[in-house]
């Protein structure tokens with residue numbers, strides 16, 4: 001009902017009377033007023049006068065009806081522990097491919113390597129549930145696709161030099177703008193679901209602890225619509241998924257990567273590998289040429305460069 005009220009008021013050139021609204025929506029005028037009051041609490045600036053209602057301003061919000069055709073795929077939460085946990089739960093109960101869980105705030109946001117992902121208001125935090133009919137060893141292709149498409153969306157939409165640091169951090173000018181986290185469940189080596197979570201610093205100020213981080217607001221010196229960024233990215237991502245097999249995705253990923261050909265240090269809890277990042281193999285592992293000439297295959301870790 002709220003989405004319909006927003007749509008009607010937004011498209012109206014003038015004031016819309018309570019009577020017209022109640023007739024169009026098939027609810028009483030008292031109900032109309034209750035919905036309007038709730039929409040105001042949600043940040044919509046709706047003027048109410050003797051002749052009716054007029055929409056004067058909208059919040060920078062991620063409510064499903066702000067997400068165009070993606071609204072019907074979206075599960076929106078003002079606050080969540082983590083969109084990863086919610087996505088896992090709904091994926092286990094059978095939600096469809098390309099369901100998106102989005103939250104304005106996360107209280108237990110998770111990063112790679114068991115880190116905390118501080119999720120202050122103004123950032124974009126979401127998880128996409130994917131159900132590719134593939135064997136588990138092919139899932140890295142989807143992770144590479146996610147960072148490739150996000151880098152391209154950010155470059156195309158904002159003209160910024162977004163680059164991917166292996167495995168899938170998005171950096172601009174050496175500072176982290178976005179991170180991704182993938183989780184999957186499988187049965188007999190076939191993927192049941194693969195959830196990819198995205199944390200993008202949009203209008204939030206990255207936490208002072210995250211010294212090497214930046215945000216779109218900082219880079220562009222203006223706030224950005226998270227709803228528009230999310231829908232543009234989802235359009236780009238789903239188009240690329242529909243475009244066909246992902247065999248060439250790692251090669252394509254290399255065109256926006258900042259790691260290949262560079263000196264790197266990869267740290268895991270057990271060891272550190274230093275050398276020149278030579279390539280990424282089909283499983284997504286980084287191939288690092290060490291000073292002694294040997295080639296080390298690194299599956300995961302923190303990449304410093």
Ligand code: BTN
Nearest residue numbers: 082109110111112179180197199
């Ligand atoms: C990283 O760079 O360490 C990955 C960060 C991933 C953060 C996102 S925010 C949305 C989703 N929910 C989470 O708890 N984590 C991911």
